[in-house]
Every structure is written in structure tokens, then in C-alpha cells.
Amino acid sequence: MSDLTLTVMRLGFLAVLWLFVIVAVQVIRSDLFTTKSAAPRSGHRAAPTAPTAAGAGRPPQGQPGGAQQQQARQRRGQPTHLVVTQGSLAGTTVALHGQTVTLGRAHDSTIVLDDDYASSRHARIYPDQAGQWTVEDLGSTNGTYLDRQRLTTPTPLQIGVPIRIGRTVIELRK
Amino acid sequence: MSTFDVSSGRTPTTGRRRAVGRSSAGDAPNRRNTELLMLGFALVIPMLAYANVGLAMDGSLPAGMLKVGLGMSALAVGAHLAVRRFAPYADPLLLPLATLLNGLGLVMIWRLDKAGKLLIKNFAAAPNQLMWSGLGVAMFIGVVILLKDHRILQRYTYISMVVALVLLAAPAFFPSRAEDFGAKIWIRFGSFSIQPGEFAKIILTVFFAGFLMVKKDALALASRKFMGLYLPRGRDLGPIVVVWLLSILILVFETDLGSSFLFFGLFVVMLYVATERTSWIVFGLTMSLGGAAVVASAEPHVKTRINAWLDPMAAFGPKPPSQSSEQIGQTLMSLGSGGTVGTGLGQGRSWLIQFAAKSDFILGSFGEELGLTGLMALFMIYGLVVQRGLRTALAARDPFGKLLAVGLSSAFALQVFVVAGGVTGLIPLTGMTMPFLAQGGSSLVANWALIAILMKISDTARRPAVEPAAIPEPAGPERLGAGPGAPDESRGATS
Numbered sequence: 001m002s003d004l005t006l007t008v009m010r011l012g013f014l015a016v017l018w019l020f021v022i023v024a025v026q027v028i029r030s031d032l033f034t035t036k037s038a039a040p041r042s043g044h045r046a047a048p049t050a051p052t053a054a055g056a057g058r059p060p061q062g063q064p065g066g067a068q069q070q071q072a073r074q075r076r077g078q079p080t081h082l083v084v085t086q087g088s089l090a091g092t093t094v095a096l097h098g099q100t101v102t103l104g105r106a107h108d109s110t111i112v113l114d115d116d117y118a119s120s121r122h123a124r125i126y127p128d129q130a131g132q133w134t135v136e137d138l139g140s141t142n143g144t145y146l147d148r149q150r151l152t153t154p155t156p157l158q159i160g161v162p163i164r165i166g167r168t169v170i171e172l173r174k
Numbered sequence: 175m176s177t178f179d180v181s182s183g184r185t186p187t188t189g190r191r192r193a194v195g196r197s198s199a200g201d202a203p204n205r206r207n208t209e210l211l212m213l214g215f216a217l218v219i220p221m222l223a224y225a226n227v228g229l230a231m232d233g234s235l236p237a238g239m240l241k242v243g244l245g246m247s248a249l250a251v252g253a254h255l256a257v258r259r260f261a262p263y264a265d266p267l268l269l270p271l272a273t274l275l276n277g278l279g280l281v282m283i284w285r286l287d288k289a290g291k292l293l294i295k296n297f298a299a300a301p302n303q304l305m306w307s308g309l310g311v312a313m314f315i316g317v318v319i320l321l322k323d324h325r326i327l328q329r330y331t332y333i334s335m336v337v338a339l340v341l342l343a344a345p346a347f348f349p350s351r352a353e354d355f356g357a358k359i360w361i362r363f364g365s366f367s368i369q370p371g372e373f374a375k376i377i378l379t380v381f382f383a384g385f386l387m388v389k390k391d392a393l394a395l396a397s398r399k400f401m402g403l404y405l406p407r408g409r410d411l412g413p414i415v416v417v418w419l420l421s422i423l424i425l426v427f428e429t430d431l432g433s434s435f436l437f438f439g440l441f442v443v444m445l446y447v448a449t450e451r452t453s454w455i456v457f458g459l460t461m462s463l464g465g466a467a468v469v470a471s472a473e474p475h476v477k478t479r480i481n482a483w484l485d486p487m488a489a490f491g492p493k494p495p496s497q498s499s500e501q502i503g504q505t506l507m508s509l510g511s512g513g514t515v516g517t518g519l520g521q522g523r524s525w526l527i528q529f530a531a532k533s534d535f536i537l538g539s540f541g542e543e544l545g546l547t548g549l550m551a552l553f554m555i556y557g558l559v560v561q562r563g564l565r566t567a568l569a570a571r572d573p574f575g576k577l578l579a580v581g582l583s584s585a586f587a588l589q590v591f592v593v594a595g596g597v598t599g600l601i602p603l604t605g606m607t608m609p610f611l612a613q614g615g616s617s618l619v620a621n622w623a624l625i626a627i628l629m630k631i632s633d634t635a636r637r638p639a640v641e642p643a644a645i646p647e648p649a650g651p652e653r654l655g656a657g658p659g660a661p662d663e664s665r666g667a668t669s
Contacts, residue, residue: 009226010518014544016222017551020215020274024267024558027208028565031266106395120391129638139387139573154571 079133079159079172082125087168088114096133100126103165104138117142117166125157125172133157133172142166204636205266206258212270213250220246220277223519227285230520245304246277249311256315261633265566268632271559272625275610276307276618278552281519282539283613286532289525299532299613306615310622317626324631328574331384338378341370342420342437346427371433372607372620375440375589376627379581382441386448387574394449417441422465431466431476432596432604436588438462443584447567448577476602483602501527505538505597509549516545532613534605537597553594556609560587563628569635579631582624 082101084092094101094111101110104122113122119140128134136154137144144151145164157163163170221243228236236242250273257264284300321327327334348361360367386393421434442458445451470476482489482499489500504527511517524531524539531539541549563583570576589609596603607617 006230006518013222013226014547021551021554027267
């Protein structure tokens with residue numbers, strides 16, 4: 001083999017190796033932009049309390065037109081607050097602004113539960129990527145119940161369905 | 175009321191359209207075709223390298239090129255099909271990156287085999303490595319198919335701790351042999367040997383993830399603040415101390431610097447991620463440095479490594495110290511002779527790294543033949559694997575999955591750091607293998623399993639969420655869409 005061929009192969013191989021790296025980085029880049037709508041965080045932007053602002057401020061997501069119709073529907077029937085109906089905090093309401101609401105005995109929770117059966121980080125309620133409010137048990141000791149069903153996975157919340165944590169009952173209201 | 179009719183009439187159709195969009199990858203693309211393309215690219219590169227070595231060393235293309243190429247493609251396509259079927263939303267890059275690294279490692283080992291008698295203890299390792307690659311890919315496919323959900327692993331938190339401890343302790347009870355080079359990390363059955371530490375790495379990560387998920391609140395919140403640091407309570411420190419003692423014991427009884435560093439580092443990283451407390455990092459660093467200092471001054475094997483690290487060229491001097499090693503010096507010279515663009519594949523003198531050129535020091539061989547440019551590309555590829563792992567952790571929805579993904583990718587990162595740092599003289603050399611590149615069956619199989627678990631987590635994380643209406647009341651299809659609307663309306667009327 002001539003030296004020239006080998007030199008060309010040597011440099012060519014390095015070029016191909018780097019080309020692979022660059023293509024891989026491009027894949028990551030495109031991945032970042034296409035999965036944005038699937039990321040759980042982006043759903044928070046559907047602020048239910050300010051419908052017009054939410055509609056205008058929400059970036060286009062490249063979804064089919066049905067998504068926007070669905071958003072319009074959800075805005076209309078969107079819950080606006082959480083109400084504690086039973087337990088030591090009964091009567092408390094928390095307005096929903098599209099942010100995650102954390103429930104637990106920990107002092108930095110959104111709703112600090114003073115309930116012997118609650119864990120420090122018990123559960124959270126958050127809007128998923130479609131803007132649907134969802135409750136998730138955060139590995140609590142005594143469990144979170146949606147109506148009478150113990151939660152094992154993040155579960156979508158319906159308006160008026162009670163969430164039970166120990167002696168506390170919380171529900172979503174419009 | 176009329177608006178409600180319109181909305182309830184429209185809802186089922188939009189719901190159906192969304193469902194269709196999902197299945198045809200319109201809403202959340204599953205990226206499997208990208209993966210296939212990248213996989214093709216990742217197979218072409220080792221084949222190019224293979225041809226390059228053949229041309230440089232024999233002046234002709236290697237004889238088995240077609241066969242080897244087809245074999246590797248079959249393995250990769252098999253893995254891809256398994257992913258397509260059982261983890262359709264998984265990350266598109268992990269499999270191609272792992273395939274590329276494995277392929278490059280195979281070519282380099284084959285190339286070092288061809289150095290013949292020039293390399294000490296040379297025997298054809300490439301066929302063996304090819305077999306282990308096959309087993310590794312089989313392991314990958316097995317995990318992708320059998321591990322339905324990574325959360326199942328959470329049930330085995332304490333069982334995995336016991337299994338990991340047994341695996342780690344096992345080599346200490348096997349008779350050590352001359353060719354173990356100081357470290358007792360192998361279990362041998364005749365000519366067949368496995369390195370249980372590689373598997374223990376994954377199993378221990380499962381334990382750490384499960385344990386920290388339960389204990390993270392106690393570790394993060396129950397602490398006093400002292401001089402800007404959160405001091406954990408004594409009973410919360412317990413597990414840390416146990417892991418620390420364990421890693422010291424590995425160091426003492428198996429004289430394995432790398433594994434103890436890896437396990438302790440892994441635990442500290444996961445603790446930090448779980449609790450967000452900087453104090454754990456401070457504690458971890460203090461404890462590991464303290465432990466290493468004590469052991470290094472006592473253990474002759476570890477002391478040799480440290481001496482070789484402090485003065486790698488001393489072994490070539492007029493008075494070579496008795497407790498040192500020439501390997502690092504040789505590797506540094508091979509890296510230096512590679513320069514910026516390297517000598518070219520098949521044209522280096524890697525046999526001058528006398529021993530372990532195919533395993534621990536394979537990076538030296540790569541550095542010589544591909545140069546700094548090629549080595550940087552390899553590190554980029556490792557970096558991308560770690561990045562994809564951490565990205566998976568960010569996207570994962572459950573805390574256990576997050577911790578497991580962080581743990582697995584940082585175990586991978588730590589291992590790459592320990593090996594690369596050791597070979598380049600940044601830190602004392604430890605007997606660990608470069609994931610996917612180096613010769614070693616256990617390491618290959620374990621790392622393929624690691625990638626498979628990461629892909630399963632990323633499949634769960636990137637899978638679009640289930641349709642909301644289907645869960646609370648399983649009614650007829652036309653009720654599904656109207657379900658959320660109907661209670662709203664009645665409640666709106668009463669209030």
C-alpha cells in the first residue's frame with residue numbers, strides 16, 4: 001500500500017469518526033426540539049386562570065389541529081382551585097396557576113398537611129402535557145387514594161373526585 | 175347548553191384523532207428510523223477501520239471482512255428489532271453509540287492480535303471478544319424483552335444489595351493466581367473466568383436507587399446546619415459508613431482500587447442527586463480520600479500504583495524503584511508518539527505497551543493510532559452515552575427511574591473517567607476496563623445490560639402519557655370524551 005493511500009485512509013477515518021459524533025449531536029438537537037411537547041414540564045404553561053393569555057402565550061407545538069380544539073375545550077372546563085373538604089385543614093382552598101401543587105408534611109409543600117397518616121412528601125398534583133390535572137403518589141407510606149382506589153401511577157383527576165390522604169380529603173373544583 | 179352540546183359532540187373525534195396521531199408517530203415521534211440510520215453508520219465505521227488495518231498491515235482487505243461485517247450487522251439489527259418491538263420510544267442514540275464502541279474495540283483487539291509475538295502474552299483474543307459481543311447483544315435483547323418495566327427492579331432493593339455484596343465478596347474467597355496481576359477480582363472455573371464486580375455495579379445501582387428513593391427525605395431534611403453545611407444525623411449516616419467500609423474492604427482484600435472508587439463515587443453521586451445536599455459530596459470526598467490514604471500507605475500493591483502514578487518515568491531511569499511499574503510510562507509514550515492525528519490504524523507500535531495492551535491500556539493503543547483527534551472523538555462518544563443517560567433521568571417521571579438512570583450513567587461515566595484518568599496519568603492507575611472497548615467478556619455483557627436498562631427507562635420516560643379519560647370510569651367509547659365535560663356542567667349549574 002502506498003503511503004499516500006494510507007495517509008488518506010488515516011485522515012479519512014478520523015473525519016468519518018467525527019462526522020459520526022456531529023451527526024449524533026444533530027440527532028440530540030432535533031430530539032430536543034421535537035420532544036418538547038412531550039416533556040412533562042411544558043404542560044405547565046397552560047395557565048387555567050388566564051385563558052386568553054395562555055392561549056396566546058403557548059408556543060406552537062406542531063401538533064395536529066385537534067390539539068388546539070382540545071385545549072379550547074379544556075380551558076372552558078378547567079378547574080381553578082383545590083379545596084380541602086375534610087381533615088384538619090378543611091375549608092382551605094388553593095388557587096391553581098398551572099404549577100405543580102405538592103402535598104405533604106414537609107414545610108416546603110404547597111399544602112402542608114398536618115395529618116398523622118401523611119408522609120413528608122406525600123403526593124403532587126400537576127398538569128400533564130395535555131393540561132390535564134394529574135395526581136401522583138410520591139412513594140408515601142400510607143398511600144394516596146383517588147376515591148377508593150389506591151394510586152400506583154400518575155392518574156388524571158376529574159373535577160369533584162375526592163383525593164384522600166390519611167384523614168384529609170381534597171378535591172378539584174371549577 | 176348549546177355550547178356544551180357542540181363541545182361534547184366534538185370531543186370524541188378529537189380524542190380519536192389524537193390517538194391515531196400517537197400510533198402513527200405524529201404526536202410523539204418514536205425515532206426508531208433515526209436509530210436504524212445511526213446504527214448503519216455505527217457499523218460502517220468499524221468496517222472502515224477493519225479494512226484500514228488490513229490494508230496497512232497485509233496490503234489487502236482482511237479475508238473475513240464480509241463475514242464479520244454481516245455477523246455484526248445481524249447482531250445490531252437483531253438488537254434494533256427487539257428495541258423496535260419492546261421499547262419503541264427509547265432513546266435513538268444509545269444503541270448506535272454502544273455498537274460503535276464495541277465494534278471499534280473489536281477491530282483494535284484484532285489488530286493487536288496481528289502484532290503476533292511482538293506483544294507479550296499474545297493470543298488471539300478477537301474471536302473470543304466477538305463471541306462475548308454476541309453474548310452481550312443477547313443480554314441486551316434479553317433485558318429489553320424481559321424487563322417489562324424498570325420499576326419492577328424497585329421490589330428487589332434489599333435482595334439486590336445482598337446479591338451485590340455476595341458478588342463483590344466472592345472473588346476474595348477464590349484462590350488467587352499469578353496472572354491476576356495483583357487484583358483479586360475474578361472468579362475462575364477452569365479456563366473460564368468472570369469478573370463479578372462488573373455485574374455488581376448494576377445491581378448495586380438498583381439497590382442505591384431503591385434505598386435512596388425511600389430514605390431521601392430523611393437524609394435531606396433531618397439535618398442541622400453547621401458552618402453552611404447540612405450535617406446529617408448519625409443514624410442517617412449509617413448506610414454511608416457501611417458503603418464506605420465496604421469499599422475499603424474491597425480495596426484491602428481484593429486490592430482493587432478501581433471498584434472501590436467506582437462504588438463509593440457512585441453512592442456519593444446518587445446521594446447528592448437524591449438529596450440535593452452539597453454536604454454529602456464534602457463528606458464523600460473526605461471519606462474516600464482518607465480511606466485511600468490509609469490503605470495506600472499500608473498495601474504494597476496499591477503503593478506500587480501510586481508510585482507509578484507520581485513518577486511514571488522512574489521505571490526507565492538508571493535506578494528503577496522496586497515498587498513501581500513501567501506501564502504508565504509506556505502508555506504515555508505511545509500517546510505521545512500518536513501526536514495529533516496518530517500513526518494510522520495498524521501502523522503504530524502498540525506492542526511496546528508490553529502488557530495488557532488489549533485490556534486496561536487499549537486507550538493507549540487507540541491514542542497512538544488515531545492520535546489526539548481520534549481519542550477526543552472516542553471521549554465524545556462516551557460523553558454522548560452519559561448525556562443520553564442523564565437526559566433519560568431528567569425525562570423520567572418516577573423517582574426510582576430517575577435515580578436508577580442517574581446511577582447507571584454516572585457509573586458508566588466514573589468508569590470511563592477512572593480508566594482514562596489512569597491511562598493518561600491523571601490519577602493512579604486502577605485495574606478497570608474501558609466500557610465496550612477493552613477486552614473482557616464480563617465487562618461487555620454487563621455494559622450491554624446497563625445500556626438495555628437505560629433504554630427501558632427512556633422508553634417509559636418518552637412514551638406519551640396515557641389518554642386521561644380512560645382511567646377513572648371505564649365507560650363506553652362515547653362517554654370517554656364527554657366524561658370530563660359532564661360533571662363540569664352539572665357543577666357549574668349548581669354553583
